Amino acid sequence: MSELHTAPVPRRNLELVLLLLALSVGAAAFFLVGSSSDANDNTDFFVQTGILAGLALLMHIMLRIFAKYADPVILPITVALNSLGLAMIHRIDLAKTTDQSMRQLLWTTIAVIIAAVVLWAIRDHRMLRRFTYIALLASIILLLLPMIPGFGVTINGARIWVRLGPFSMQPGELAKITLSIFFAGYLSSNRDLILMAGRKLGPLQLPRLRDMAPMVVAWVLSIGVLVVQRDLGSSILFFGLFIVMIYVATARISWVLIGLLMVAAGGVFAAMTMSHVTRRIDVWLNAFSPEIYQARGGSMQIVEGLFGMADGGLFGTGLGQGSPYRVPLANSDMIIASFGEEIGLIGLSAIVLLYMLLISRGLRAALGSRDTFGKLLAAGLSFTLGLQCIVIIGGVSRLIPLTGLATPFMAAGGSSLLANWIIVALLLMISHNSRRPMLGGVGPTDEVATPGAITTKAVKNV
Amino acid sequence: MNQAIKRVWVALTMMFVVCLAGLSYIQFFSAEKLADNSLNKRQLYREFDLPRGAILVDGKPIAESVPTDDGQFTYQRKYNNPEEYAHLTGYYSLANGSTHLESDLNSWLTGSSSDLVFDRLTAMFTGKKAEGASVELTIDGDLQKKAYEMIPDGLRATIVVTDPKTGDILAMASKPSFDPNELAVHSTVKAAENMKKLNNVKGLSPYINPAIGNLVAPGSSFKILSTVAALESGEYDLNTVIDNPTRITLPGTNTKLRNFEAGICARQPQAKLEFIFTQSCNTPFVNISEKLGAKPYEDVTERFGFGQQLNIPQSVTASVFPTGMTASQLAMSTIGQFDTKTTSLQMNMVAMAIANDGVIMQPNMIDKVIAPDLRVIEDPKPKAFSTATTKEVANTVAELMMGPVQSGTAMNAAVPGVDLRVKTGTAQIGTTGMVNSWITGFAPGDDPQVAITVNIEQVDYDTGHNTAGSLMKKMTEAVFNK
Numbered sequence: 001m002s003e004l005h006t007a008p009v010p011r012r013n014l015e016l017v018l019l020l021l022a023l024s025v026g027a028a029a030f031f032l033v034g035s036s037s038d039a040n041d042n043t044d045f046f047v048q049t050g051i052l053a054g055l056a057l058l059m060h061i062m063l064r065i066f067a068k069y070a071d072p073v074i075l076p077i078t079v080a081l082n083s084l085g086l087a088m089i090h091r092i093d094l095a096k097t098t099d100q101s102m103r104q105l106l107w108t109t110i111a112v113i114i115a116a117v118v119l120w121a122i123r124d125h126r127m128l129r130r131f132t133y134i135a136l137l138a139s140i141i142l143l144l145l146p147m148i149p150g151f152g153v154t155i156n157g158a159r160i161w162v163r164l165g166p167f168s169m170q171p172g173e174l175a176k177i178t179l180s181i182f183f184a185g186y187l188s189s190n191r192d193l194i195l196m197a198g199r200k201l202g203p204l205q206l207p208r209l210r211d212m213a214p215m216v217v218a219w220v221l222s223i224g225v226l227v228v229q230r231d232l233g234s235s236i237l238f239f240g241l242f243i244v245m246i247y248v249a250t251a252r253i254s255w256v257l258i259g260l261l262m263v264a265a266g267g268v269f270a271a272m273t274m275s276h277v278t279r280r281i282d283v284w285l286n287a288f289s290p291e292i293y294q295a296r297g298g299s300m301q302i303v304e305g306l307f308g309m310a311d312g313g314l315f316g317t318g319l320g321q322g323s324p325y326r327v328p329l330a331n332s333d334m335i336i337a338s339f340g341e342e343i344g345l346i347g348l349s350a351i352v353l354l355y356m357l358l359i360s361r362g363l364r365a366a367l368g369s370r371d372t373f374g375k376l377l378a379a380g381l382s383f384t385l386g387l388q389c390i391v392i393i394g395g396v397s398r399l400i401p402l403t404g405l406a407t408p409f410m411a412a413g414g415s416s417l418l419a420n421w422i423i424v425a426l427l428l429m430i431s432h433n434s435r436r437p438m439l440g441g442v443g444p445t446d447e448v449a450t451p452g453a454i455t456t457k458a459v460k461n462v
Numbered sequence: 463m464n465q466a467i468k469r470v471w472v473a474l475t476m477m478f479v480v481c482l483a484g485l486s487y488i489q490f491f492s493a494e495k496l497a498d499n500s501l502n503k504r505q506l507y508r509e510f511d512l513p514r515g516a517i518l519v520d521g522k523p524i525a526e527s528v529p530t531d532d533g534q535f536t537y538q539r540k541y542n543n544p545e546e547y548a549h550l551t552g553y554y555s556l557a558n559g560s561t562h563l564e565s566d567l568n569s570w571l572t573g574s575s576s577d578l579v580f581d582r583l584t585a586m587f588t589g590k591k592a593e594g595a596s597v598e599l600t601i602d603g604d605l606q607k608k609a610y611e612m613i614p615d616g617l618r619a620t621i622v623v624t625d626p627k628t629g630d631i632l633a634m635a636s637k638p639s640f641d642p643n644e645l646a647v648h649s650t651v652k653a654a655e656n657m658k659k660l661n662n663v664k665g666l667s668p669y670i671n672p673a674i675g676n677l678v679a680p681g682s683s684f685k686i687l688s689t690v691a692a693l694e695s696g697e698y699d700l701n702t703v704i705d706n707p708t709r710i711t712l713p714g715t716n717t718k719l720r721n722f723e724a725g726i727c728a729r730q731p732q733a734k735l736e737f738i739f740t741q742s743c744n745t746p747f748v749n750i751s752e753k754l755g756a757k758p759y760e761d762v763t764e765r766f767g768f769g770q771q772l773n774i775p776q777s778v779t780a781s782v783f784p785t786g787m788t789a790s791q792l793a794m795s796t797i798g799q800f801d802t803k804t805t806s807l808q809m810n811m812v813a814m815a816i817a818n819d820g821v822i823m824q825p826n827m828i829d830k831v832i833a834p835d836l837r838v839i840e841d842p843k844p845k846a847f848s849t850a851t852t853k854e855v856a857n858t859v860a861e862l863m864m865g866p867v868q869s870g871t872a873m874n875a876a877v878p879g880v881d882l883r884v885k886t887g888t889a890q891i892g893t894t895g896m897v898n899s900w901i902t903g904f905a906p907g908d909d910p911q912v913a914i915t916v917n918i919e920q921v922d923y924d925t926g927h928n929t930a931g932s933l934m935k936k937m938t939e940a941v942f943n944k
Contacts (some may be wrong), residue, residue: 310496
């Protein structure tokens with residue numbers, strides 16, 4: 001097992017300093033947003049800053065107790081992103097006299113508490129491996145939930161929501177995690193079989209069908225359900241997750257090529273046959289044509305976002321000074337454009353760099369992890385976060401067609417917030433396990449299901 | 463495995479870099495191009511969030527920005543006495559754009575005029591929102607109200623009142639009118655609906671101020687100009703006896719033209735200008751046009767403002783005196799028919815010239831422009847638009863214009879105690895049987911205070927003649943408080 005060794009230092013104090021920095025960024029944002037409105041009432045400011053500081057501190061203390069060797073950068077970045085998002089949602093609220101930010105604050109609280117519970121209850125990510133097939137089953141159920149008549153709701157043309165009393169949720173967001181757990185568990189157990197067994201076809205090593213069967217089932221299911229539910233963004237996300245996890249497990253670029261070919265084929269097929277995909281591509285390519293701009297479900301959203309960002313320019317209009325509320329879904333799908341307008345290219349670049357840093361830390365945890373399952377899980381979860389950012393930023397900046405993916409930690413939406421905080425808790429846990437001092441070399445729990453000398457040899461070749 | 467994870471990192475990083483490049487392209491390299499895109503309404507939105515200057519009449523706003531909490535914009539444009547002023551203010555609308563003064567005065571009202579650069583700088587440093595300047599009009603609120611209200615509903619009519627000594631426009635009212643508030647609503651759907659309704663009103667266009675935008679045949683009121691041409695030529699004076707047959711064959715054709723009010727004109731088969739002008743006989747002007755040719759008429763009309771660019775600051779449609787006509791067409795043109803077309807303001811300027819010894823003062827609606835700190839930043843002084851004719855000719859025509867009121871076509875406009883000088887006009891519209899009725903003039907004769915023009919479009923002869931005269935009478939009474 002190749003590993004990266006880091007001196008086992010807890011670094012919780014560094015985390016506390018960084019957290020204070022992150023919270024002051026958030027507080028500054030809340031203050032700017034509040035002071036630019038006419039209201040003299042500062043309650044919102046104190047409520048938001050107070051609750052966020054409390055939640056950040058809670059996570060910090062949980063880490064001190066249960067994962068004191070965890071990466072010190074992950075939590076502060078997450079808190080910074082979450083509070084910036086909250087500030088922007090509040091800012092849009094003030095302009096539109098809506099009340100999304102209180103909801104978001106409530107969801108943040110729920111998400112952080114659940115993340116803390118995950119830290120406390122799981123402690124060691126390796127125990128999740130036991131739930132490999134349960135995770136698959138959970139994924140299936142989560143993805144199928146919205147299809148149940150009377151329970152699922154169609155919003156904006158995508159049937160990915162379920163309604164429970166006053167709450168609506170996107171169970172697909174949680175499926176990202178369960179599918180990652182399944183892929184990680186399955187691949188860590190079977191990677192050698194997948195690698196070694198099977199026929200060779202030219203340069204390609206084809207796996208035996210039965211070794212691949214559960215993977216194919218998982219993949220077909222996730223893609224199939226999503227095509228039926230008409231959620232292009234999540235389709236891309238699951239497909240990407242699938243390819244990357246196989247690649248990380250096997251290190252065979254040929255698998256990536258096969259995967260990309262399948263994406264291309266699926267994409268062309270979808271573009272030609274599925275009306276909503278065709279329409280999206282049309283909207284993307286001809287965004288500035290007046291007919292498409294004015295059409296229902298046309299390019300108005302993306303084009304207004306572009307105008308807003310162009311308006312912001314290099315330095316932005318200043319928080320609370322622009323008019324990001326002109327863009328539909330300014331606090332969710334288009335929150336990146338809202339930031340682009342108000343804090344400019346410079347501020348938005350800083351946010352993008354925060355995401356890059358967060359994902360790098362996640363992948364760093366994967367590198368350092370002492371077990372295959374941890375590596376795969378951390379890599380998969382980090383990649384999901386990264387791909388979400390790229391798909392949404394690429395969509396908002398019209399590099400690719402816009403899809404309705406949530407910007408992690410910032411966009412208004414409880415399910416995504418919850419899922420991403422759980423991902424952060426898992427990444428913190430894995431980084432803790434990879435950085436904590438080793439007790440007598442390789443522990444007994446490592447590489448449980450990969451017996452024999454073949455494994456060691458194979459891995460060393462990697 | 464770690465190699466693969468590192469490669470995943472490299473791939474993700476590269477994609478992030480591409481995203482950053484995309485964002486840079488939008489926010490920096492193509493930002494200007496996006497700002498100029500025709501779909502980009504952000505500049506307009508910004509204007510709608512700023513307090514726009516008011517348009518004032520007698521110090522009271524007829525168009526103002528009032529704070530609103532409709533959730534869309536900070537301010538709502540509000541029009542007071544909307545129908546009276548609709549054709550002057552126009553509207554300031556997100557869905558329908560802006561028109562008339564709202565458009566012509568935009569740089570002052572938004573505060574983007576170069577005269578307000580200091581105010582903008584101050585606003586930038588004090589953090590206050592830049593405010594627009596207010597514009598006070600020369601309109602007399604009382605006269606405008608009376609003018610609008612005296613026009614009978616259902617008629618398409620315009621009244622223009624000016625001060626011939628300064629060019630100040632004191633009243634400019636037209637019916638049918640509309641309520642600009644309905645077009646200025648922020649809901650684009652509602653605004654479009656209301657606009658559609660207005661487009662169904664006959665004779666109304668929210669884009670055209672009838673007084674300066676509707677070109678109609680002036681009929682006999684044009685004879686003021688034909689008389690000026692005749693007098694300037696030196697061939698005619700008040701004592702010249704001119705043939706006044708009941709009918710005349712138009713030169714070069716078989717078409718007969720008769721005196722419109724045949725009854726009275728027929729009493730004098732040969733007449734002097736005073737009788738001809740008073741009774742508005744047609745045939746003598748045919749003779750005069752044959753003798754003079756087109757050139758003098760072209761000169762006179764140009765000096766009086768035909769074919770010239772004019773902004774008051776609303777843009778005035780140039781009136782037309784045709785060129786390259788045959789003798790018969792010229793004959794018809796000199797009695798205000800054929801393709802001769804004028805605006806109400808143009809015929810008012812004709813009266814202004816006669817009233818002011820031949821000099822037309824530049825018609826103008828702006829009294830002053832007031833900065834947000836009440837500093838007067840623009841105070842237009844009266845200036846001459848053109849010298850239309852000599853003092854002698856002007857005074858001679860002024861004398862002639864006494865006739866119609868005293869014993870001619872405009873006796874129904876006479877106001878006891880006021881020396882009113884006018885010329886009437888009735889232009890036939892093709893063979894529809896409908897006419898355009900005109901009356902234009904000034905008062906009092908010895909020291910003119912106002913030039914008044916009334917125009918009624920597409921009306922039957924009797925209604926037109928009676929109403930034009932009575933409107934002139936009422937307007938004169940309004941001005942002189944009779």
